[in-house]
Amino acid sequence: xxxxxxxxxxxxxxxxxxxxxxxxxxxxxxxxxxxxxxxxxxxxxxxxxxxxxxxxxxxxxxxxxxxxxxxxxxxxxxxxxxxxxxxxxxxxxxxxxxxxxxxxxxxxxxxxxxxxxxxxxxxxxxxxxxxxxxxxxxxx
Amino acid sequence: xxxxxxxxxxxxxxxxxxxxxxxxxxxxxxxxxxxxxxxxxxxxxxxxxxxxxxxxxxxxxxxxxxxxxxxxxxxxxxxxxxxxxxxxxxxxxxxxxxxxxxxxxxxxxxxxxxxxxxxxxxxxxxxxxxxxxxxxxxxx
DNA sequence: TATTGTTATACTCTATAACTATA
DNA sequence: TATAGTTATAGAGTATAACAATA
Numbered sequence: 001x002x003x004x005x006x007x008x009x010x011x012x013x014x015x016x017x018x019x020x021x022x023x024x025x026x027x028x029x030x031x032x033x034x035x036x037x038x039x040x041x042x043x044x045x046x047x048x049x050x051x052x053x054x055x056x057x058x059x060x061x062x063x064x065x066x067x068x069x070x071x072x073x074x075x076x077x078x079x080x081x082x083x084x085x086x087x088x089x090x091x092x093x094x095x096x097x098x099x100x101x102x103x104x105x106x107x108x109x110x111x112x113x114x115x116x117x118x119x120x121x122x123x124x125x126x127x128x129x130x131x132x133x134x135x136x137x138x139x140x
Numbered sequence: 141x142x143x144x145x146x147x148x149x150x151x152x153x154x155x156x157x158x159x160x161x162x163x164x165x166x167x168x169x170x171x172x173x174x175x176x177x178x179x180x181x182x183x184x185x186x187x188x189x190x191x192x193x194x195x196x197x198x199x200x201x202x203x204x205x206x207x208x209x210x211x212x213x214x215x216x217x218x219x220x221x222x223x224x225x226x227x228x229x230x231x232x233x234x235x236x237x238x239x240x241x242x243x244x245x246x247x248x249x250x251x252x253x254x255x256x257x258x259x260x261x262x263x264x265x266x267x268x269x270x271x272x273x274x275x276x277x278x279x280x
Numbered sequence: 281t282a283t284t285g286t287t288a289t290a291c292t293c294t295a296t297a298a299c300t301a302t303a
Numbered sequence: 304t305a306t307a308g309t310t311a312t313a314g315a316g317t318a319t320a321a322c323a324a325t326a
Contacts, residue, residue, distance in 0.1 A: 001200035004188040006248065011255040011267070012162040013181060014274040019159040020202055021277070022152040038316085041153060048144040055284060060141035062160055067317055069286065090284040090325045108146065115151040121280035122273065127151070130273045133266060134154040137161070140261035178293085195307060207294055209309065230302045230307040 021118050029110040033103055034078055040111065042071050043096065043104050046081060051093040053086065080104070161258050169250040173243055174218055180251065182211050183236065183244050186221060191233040193226065220244070 007013060026037045035043070038061065045060050046052060058068030072094065075081040080100030086093040096104065119127050147153060166177045175183070178201065185200050186192060198208030212234065215221040220240030226233040236244065259267050 001185055001189050001192065001196055003185070007184055007188065008275065009271070010184075010248070010251060011259060011271055011274070012166055012177075012251060013184065014271065014278065015159060015162050016177065016181070018274050018277050019155060022155050024202070026152055036315090037152075037156065041156070044147055044150075044153065045141055045143070048147065049141050052141065053284070056141055062164070063316085064318065065283095065285070066287080066319085070316080086284095088284080088326075092285075108150070111150060111152060118280075119151060119277060121276050126273060126276070129269065130277075131149070131151055131154065133262065133270045133273075134151070134158050135148070136261050136266070137158050137259060137270075138154065140258075176292090193307070203293085204295065205308070206296085206310080210293080226307095228303075228307080230300095232308075 022114065025114040025118055026111055029114055030107060033107055033110075035075070035080075035107070039071055039075060040107055042075065043080060043100065043107070046075075046094050047096050047101070047104060050095045051084075051086070053088075053091040054094065055091075057094060075100070162254065165254040165258055166251055169254055170247060173247050173250075175215070175220075175247070179211055179215060180247055182215065183220060183240065183247070186215075186234050187236050187241070187244060190235045191224075191226070193228075193231040194234065195231075197234060215240070 023037055026040070030037060030040055033040075042057060042061060045057060049056070049060075054068045054072050055065050057072070058065050061068065061071070063071075072081060072083070072092075076083060078100075079097060080103055082095050082097050083092040084095055119130070122130060163177055166180070170177060170180055173180075182197060182201060185197060189196070189200075194208045194212050195205050197212070198205050201208065201211070203211075212221060212223070212232075216223060218240075219237060220243055222235050222237050223232040224235055259270070262270060
């Protein structure tokens with residue numbers, strides 16, 4: 001399928017299409033761990049924010065509480081995340097289990113290989129610039 | 141929620157997070173037209189490939205035939221796409237209707253505004269470089 | 281009152297499998 | 304036999320609304 005000139009200049013469109021490449025490759029590599037790219041992101045956020053609540057996790061993932069609930073259930077069933085007592089008795093404090101820490105390290109290694117593969121056409125400088133621009137867009 | 145250092149260097153993760161910004165903004169702007177960002181992409185592909193089959197569309201969108209069917213149904217119900225006779229009697233030839241052409245032009249204008257908003261923190265040079273790198277990644 | 285977690289329910293998107301008609 | 308479209312069905316992922324416990 002052809003893409004006309006106008007399409008070339010639509011950044012969001014090009015972005016979404018490139019995202020498919022990352023997602024498809026990441027999904028394939030993460031499958032053996034039993035998690036999707038989105039749940040991999042959840043594990044990363046929990047690791048960097050030990051003791052966080054489900055609501056906070058949902059906020060960071062741009063999903064609502066009930067969806068955050070399902071994600072947490074799944075990761076707990078896999079033995080990667082534990083629900084612990086919080087100071088606030090209403091809330092759960094989420095943490096990675098030792099098994100979750102170990103599995104996440106392996107997932108990160110796999111995902112780094114995905115990055116390398118998808119960005120194989122970029123030079124080291126281009127890759128660094130690409131990452132810099134991504135951060136700049138996100139921090140706006 | 142905090143993001144640790146390691147997360148900063150995961151390109152695919154940063155990419156997916158930035159993609160959320162585009163998607164959320166595009167979804168909001170496209171809602172009035174009755175289409176999602178994915179279906180907007182379908183319209184663009186049909187416009188640039190008049191007479192294409194549903195299977196080819198599905199291929200380009202990375203979904204299978206039955207999903208391409210639903211997308212086509214939806215766009216036809218909106219009056220944006222027509223199924224016409226193909227040389228191959230098994231296949232449909234997809235085309236934008238005049239109404240679809242007109243609506244798509246308006247959608248593109250809306251999506252360009254999304255691009256501008258999401259990339260507001262980048263200079264003109266940075267934006268051009270960003271787009272160049274996206275194309276390079278996609279063409280690999 | 282407001283918030284956290286929870287549950288039930290529904291909607292969207294997608295995939296699989298089987299069928300039909302053409303090639 | 305292979306392919307395009309179609310249909311039915313099932314599985315994720317997500318949203319909404321309501322409820323209980325706690326703040």
